[in-house]
Amino acid sequence: MSAVSSHVVVGPAPAAAGQPLLQIRGVETFYGKIQALKGVDMDVHEGEIVTLIGANGAGKSTLMMTICGNPRARAGQILFRGEDIAQMPTHAIMTREIAQSPEGRRIFGRMTVLENLQMGTTLVGQEHFDEDLRRVFDLFPRLKERTSQRGGTLSGGEQQMLAIARALMGRPKLLLLDEPSLGLAPIIVKQIFDVIRELNRTEGLTVFLVEQNAFHALRLAHRGYVMVNGRITMTGTGRELLSREEVRSAYLEGGHH
Structure with missing residues (x-):
């Protein structure tokens, strides 16, 4: 598995180059005895759109739900503005200017x-x-x-x-979007992604996007991460990941437009 270390942003730079708004460090999540997340590390800076792509069942939605406290991380830290929210109840997390649009609406x-x-x-x-x-x-x-x-x-x-x-x-301050394109016609997907882009551009809204539609997600995002079987295997700018052969063959074949 290869990794991209570059975090250069394509398009508008993050508003804060210092401390990220969201930091995920060594997060492990289990369903019973089955480990779904295996030491996940990720940053989302203020003013960025960051996307997480991966195949169905890779653990993307589990990470999104773990950020919101259900299920709880069994190990690791989830820092929002420097405060560890990993063990907080969901209702307390959602009072911290975090909002989620969950999978399945x-x-x-x-x-x-x-x-x-x-x-x-x-x-x-x-x-x-x-x-x-x-x-x-x-x-x-x-x-x-x-x-x-x-x-x-x-x-x-x-x-x-x-x-x-x-x-x-x-x-x-942080909008979590879980599979917003799922089951929708391409024209509707474009409308929704245009709105996300506009909110980020005009209001500086920070967005963390979990998405199976890798083509649209990577075109939209400043940076992206690839998840395989509960681990982050690649990271880079949206443009970098779109151009990588292993990403194209795994997630972009089948004619996304």
């Missing part, structure tokens, strides 16, 4: 679009609700048209937009 199907968005403000309160509502409707105009529609009746793409918008209503 998990919106509230019986609630309206507006009620789902209100749920996103649970930890930050309603003080900026109107302002933040306008912001997410500007990002996702489709949601504005469906304000009073129940979440469960939306299309898959609209549900994904709602899941991301709900996360943004919590005013996060």
Whole structure:
């Protein structure tokens, strides 16, 4: 297994070249006796989009869930702004300006679009609700048209937009996105990735993206990591990883456009 040591950023440089916003050090996670993560090290600097790619079952979503405290890391550190959150309960982690849009969307199907968005403000309160509502409707105009529609009746793409918008209503400094393109038409995927790029460019939002669609993810990200069987095997800029033959053959064959 080869590794790329370069961390040069393609596109806008991170806002802070010093301490990363998120540092993962030696993290090990188990499901019972089965070890899913095997000493994972990773950094996400403020103002970056960082993506984690890998095959289905590599451990990508497990890492995302471990950051959020469920399951707990059995070993290692997860530092957010220098504070180790690895052993904190999930509700305490989510009060630290971290928001997640989970795999499978998990919106509230019986609630309206507006009620789902209100749920996103649970930890930050309603003080900026109107302002933040306008912001997410500007990002996702489709949601504005469906304000009073129940979440469960939306299309898959609209549900994904709602899941991301709900996360943004919590005013996060770090947005965790788990498989946002899963099961969606290419045109919807492009719209969603364009919004992520725009949020990063205009607001400096830091994004950690777990994604099976390696082509789109590496084009979007400043830096990327490759995970195989619970271990990080490669890292580099998005452009570097896109150009590596082993990445192309493993993750980009099959005509991603």
